[in-house]
Every structure is written in C-alpha cells, then in structure tokens.
Amino acid sequence: MNRCVVGLQWGDEGKGKIVDILAEDSDIVVRYNGGANAGHTVVVGNDSFALHLLPSGAIRPGTACVIANAVVVDPETLLEEIEELDRRGIGLNGRLFISENAHLVLDYHKKEDRLREESLGKKKIGTTIRGIGPCCADKAGRSYAVRMGDLRDLAGLQDKLRTVVEYKNRIFAALYNAEPMDASVIFEKCKSYAEKLLPFTLDTTAYLHGALADGKAILFEGAQGTLLDIDHGTFPFVTSSNASSLGMPSGSGVPAKMVDEFIGVAKAYTTRVGAGPFPTELDNEIGQFIRDKGYEYGTTTGRPRRCGWFDAVVVAYSVAVGGIDSVALLHLDTLSGLDELKICIGYEIDGEKTAFFPANISKLAKAKCIYETLPGWKEDITQAGDFGRLPVNAQNYVALVEKSIKAPVKMIGVGPKRRQTIFRNVHSR
Ligand code: GDP
Ligand code: IMO
Ligand code: MG
Numbered sequence: 001m002n003r004c005v006v007g008l009q010w011g012d013e014g015k016g017k018i019v020d021i022l023a024e025d026s027d028i029v030v031r032y033n034g035g036a037n038a039g040h041t042v043v044v045g046n047d048s049f050a051l052h053l054l055p056s057g058a059i060r061p062g063t064a065c066v067i068a069n070a071v072v073v074d075p076e077t078l079l080e081e082i083e084e085l086d087r088r089g090i091g092l093n094g095r096l097f098i099s100e101n102a103h104l105v106l107d108y109h110k111k112e113d114r115l116r117e118e119s120l121g122k123k124k125i126g127t128t129i130r131g132i133g134p135c136c137a138d139k140a141g142r143s144y145a146v147r148m149g150d151l152r153d154l155a156g157l158q159d160k161l162r163t164v165v166e167y168k169n170r171i172f173a174a175l176y177n178a179e180p181m182d183a184s185v186i187f188e189k190c191k192s193y194a195e196k197l198l199p200f201t202l203d204t205t206a207y208l209h210g211a212l213a214d215g216k217a218i219l220f221e222g223a224q225g226t227l228l229d230i231d232h233g234t235f236p237f238v239t240s241s242n243a244s245s246l247g248m249p250s251g252s253g254v255p256a257k258m259v260d261e262f263i264g265v266a267k268a269y270t271t272r273v274g275a276g277p278f279p280t281e282l283d284n285e286i287g288q289f290i291r292d293k294g295y296e297y298g299t300t301t302g303r304p305r306r307c308g309w310f311d312a313v314v315v316a317y318s319v320a321v322g323g324i325d326s327v328a329l330l331h332l333d334t335l336s337g338l339d340e341l342k343i344c345i346g347y348e349i350d351g352e353k354t355a356f357f358p359a360n361i362s363k364l365a366k367a368k369c370i371y372e373t374l375p376g377w378k379e380d381i382t383q384a385g386d387f388g389r390l391p392v393n394a395q396n397y398v399a400l401v402e403k404s405i406k407a408p409v410k411m412i413g414v415g416p417k418r419r420q421t422i423f424r425n426v427h428s429r
Contacts, residue, residue, distance in 0.1 A: 002218045006245040007225025008318035010272035013265040014330035016040025019056035026219035028064040029057025032251030033241040034223030035072035037128040039299025043416040067098045070251030074105040075193040099204040100149035108168040109134040115176040126274030136240035151194035205253030226318035237276025245322035264324035271305040277364045280308035294334035309342045312404035317357030330413030338376040346370040382415040
C-alpha cells in the first residue's frame with residue numbers, strides 16, 4: 001500500500017506526526033518537495049524531534065528514507081540533522097538515500113533570500129530565509145544550478161562556483177550594496193559535503209521503481225501545504241515548489257497512480273506564518289487563545305503563527321485540487337474551552353457568494369467570510385481514545401468539517417503524541 005501525506009492549509013498542519021504514525025507500516029518514507037524551510041515535529045514519548053530535511057520516518061530505525069529529486073537540499077542543515085539523530089542513537093547509514101538530481105542550497109542562496117526580503121520592506125513575503133526561492137530560481141534558470149551529483153566532479157564544481165559566485169557578487173553589490181562572497185570558501189564546504197553526503201547519494205527514481213516492483217510500501221511526505229503551492233496557492237505569498245499533492249509525481253519520479261491513498265492533513269483551525277491573505281484570521285483574544293493553547297510558534301523560525309477559524313473553503317479547495325481521499329484533522333484538543341466555534345463555509349466576493357476558493361489574491365482580498373457557528377465544549381479531550389468518547393459538540397464540529405470539505409475525516413488529533421490520535425473507519429463519500 002502506497003500513501004501520500006500532504007498539507008491542506010498553509011503548512012504546519014501536523015504532517016510530521018501523521019507521517020511518523022503511518023511510517024510504522026511503511027518500508028520507505030520519501031520527501032519530495034521543499035527544503036529546510038519545512039519544520040516537522042515528531043513527538044515520541046517524552047522526546048521531541050524537529051526535522052527539516054529528513055523524512056519524518058527517520059525516527060523509526062527500520063524505515064528507509066529518501067530525499068527525492070525535487071527537494072532543495074541545504075547540506076549544512078542535513079548534516080546537522082543526521083549528526084543530531086546519530087547523537088540520539090538513531091543511525092541513518094544504509095537507509096538514507098539522497099537523489100543525485102536534488103539541487104543544493106548554498107550560502108549565496110540564503111544571503112540572496114535575506115537581502116531580497118530586507119529590501120522589500122513591507123512588501124516582503126516573510127520567507128523562512130532558508131534560500132529556497134533563490135535556489136529554485138537557479139534551478140529554473142539552469143545554467144547556474146548545482147546538484148548533489150555535481151559533488152562527484154570537484155574540479156568541474158570548483159570551476160562552476162567561480163562563475164556563479166562572481167555573478168551573485170555582482171548582484172549583491174549592484175542591488176543591495178552588500179559584501180561579496182568568496183567562491184573558494186564555498187568550494188571548501190562543498191568538498192566536505194561531498195565526503196559526507198556522497199555515500200548516501202544515488203538515483204532515487206531507479207531505487208523507488210525497484211522498490212515498487214518488489215512490492216514495498218512507500219509513504220510520500222509533502223512539506224508545506226496546498227495554499228503555499230507555487231502554482232495553486234496564494235501567489236506570490238507561497239513557497240517555490242509544488243507543495244500540493246500535485247508535486248508528488250514530479251518531485252519523486254513515481255506516478256500518482258501508484259498511490260493508493262492521498263491523505264490530507266488539516267488543523268481544526270487555521271494557521272499561517274509569513275505574509276499574505278488569510279480570510280478567517282483572528283487578530284484578537286481568541287486568536288491568542290489558540291496560539292497559546294496550540295503552541296503556535298514556528299518549528300523552523302520560532303515566529304508566532306497567525307491563527308484563525310477553520311476555513312472549509314480553503315480545505316475543500318485543497319481536497320479537490322489534490323485528489324484527497326481522506327483527512328487527518330489535528331489539534332481538536334486546542335479548541336477545548338472556547339464558548340463557540342465558527343467554520344467558514346463560503347465567501348462573499350463583490351456581492352456574490354462562492355464556496356470555491358479563488359487562488360487569486362486580488363479576489364481573495366475582497367472575500368468576506370460566511371460562517372456557521374457551533375457551540376464549543378469545555379472538557380479536556382486529550383485522553384479520548386475513540387470518537388464516541390468525544391463530547392457531542394466536538395463530534396458535531398467534526399461532522400460539519402467533513403460535510404463542508406467533502407472528504408471523510410479518518411484521523412483526529414487530540415494531542416501531539418502518537419497515541420493521542422483517534423482512528424475512524426468512515427467511508428469515502
Ligand atoms: P508540520 O510542519 O505539518 O509537520 O507541523 P509542525 O510540526 O510544524 O506543527 C505541528 C505542531 O502541532 C507540532 O508541534 C506537533 O507536535 C503538534 N501537534 C500535532 N498534532 C497535534 C494535536 O492533535 N494536538 C496538539 N495539541 N498538538 C499537535
Ligand atoms: P512545513 O513543512 C509553514 C512559508 C513561509 C513564507 C512562505 C515562503 O513545516 O509545513 P520560503 O522560505 O518557502 O520561501 O517561504 O512559505 N513556509 C511555511 N509555512 N510551514 C512550512 O513548512 C513552510 N515552509 C515555508 O513562512 O510565508
Ligand atoms: Mg512545520
């Protein structure tokens with residue numbers, strides 16, 4: 001059985017937790033998009049792991065981990081992660097495979113990301129400054145891109161870096177009046193990346209097709225979320241990859257038809273970090289209540305996340321665009337204690353009602369939310385082991401979510417730990 005887990009909102013939905021749970025009966029976990037902008041938290045007992053580039057299956061010692069072709073790899077972050085897991089007794093030798101076609105995020109990408117954001121002032125995207133945009137731009141531009149496989153030809157790479165860094169330095173000086181970078185320093189770092197990372201590097205497309213032929217169970221792990229997808233999200237306030245499930249085939253070299261179930265992850269409310277439209281945002285004490293109770297601070301940057309009501313228009317869109325079969329609804333416990341809850345079931349734009357999300361920010365800017373209001377619940381639900389033990393108001397809340405997103409909710413999160421997950425055997429609609 002092959003499955004794909006993908007975010008249905010603006011990231012941080014809890015994909016890491018769901019991937020870690022599903023990894024138990026998967027042979028291989030594959031990251032297929034994004035880079036170290038991702039921050040996936042996995043809580044195991046009293047231990048917590050924050051993963052940025054390693055697939056969340058890395059925590060389980062028997063699981064193979066693939067970083068596929070469309071991931072943009074920051075070798076420094078990856079090595080830190082490998083070393084950190086090693087210190088904690090989790091080895092990756094022989095079970096981590098990095099695509100030779102994955103692009104490298106190097107120091108000049110991170111510098112360019114920071115300088116551009118600073119220069120944009122109020123118009124900035126609010127990126128994670130992990131060099132994602134500049135690296136993906138170099139990938140699309142082709143001539144100045146560096147891939148994992150280039151680490152095999154150090155003489156060729158040295159030559160290329162001289163040209164690329166000279167080009168970048170001209171941009172830094174002309175546009176930002178910034179200090180130049182030294183190509184030889186970047187090259188020396190690359191030599192050490194080559195030594196440490198080439199043993200993990202191979203043709204992951206061939207590896208995955210071999211695994212499919214052997215009947216292995218593969219779990220694909222999306223980073224970010226559908227609304228951050230460069231083609232289908234709230235452009236330009238998006239990331240630079242296909243962060244919806246549509247990125248999975250091109251990002252891994254495995255066709256979507258090989259996947260038996262696309263599982264979308266959503267929070268029982270909405271969060272977003274960085275700039276951009278957010279129709280259900282609660283810039284008030286309820287938003288602060290959610291932020292405090294759900295500990296809504298970024299795993300990668302520590303930034304406070306913007307919080308708001310559950311937007312069913314957003315999630316229904318992600319379900320439709322992504323071909324989502326079932327949904328994991330997390331952080332239901334975070335909503336305990338609120339008197340009443342709202343779910344946005346439609347927008348009114350220029351006097352017209354719509355339930356289909358307009359991925360066009362000028363239209364979205366005019367959207368007024370149409371809400372359904374439900375009574376809340378006061379009980380602590382963090383120990384509720386099955387759906388029937390949830391307060392009736394919580395059950396009704398989940399039922400309205402399902403109805404308005406047109407997908408069955410098969411998993412419900414009532415806390416960060418593995419066992420704080422309710423599994424439901426509901427049928428697809
Ligand atoms: P990801 O980027 O989608 O993997 O999500 P993050 O790890 O960035 O953020 C999700 C946060 O919520 C993490 O700190 C998780 O440990 C936590 N979490 C996941 N599911 C639940 C849940 O059902 N309830 C609570 N309270 N926390 C959860
Ligand atoms: P996970 O995988 C939440 C957001 C940034 C910014 C925009 C562009 O943990 O869900 P970038 O650095 O990618 O150029 O930033 O995208 N962003 C995320 N938000 N979760 C993430 O990943 C994100 N990765 C990028 O905050 O708004
Ligand atoms: Mg995250």
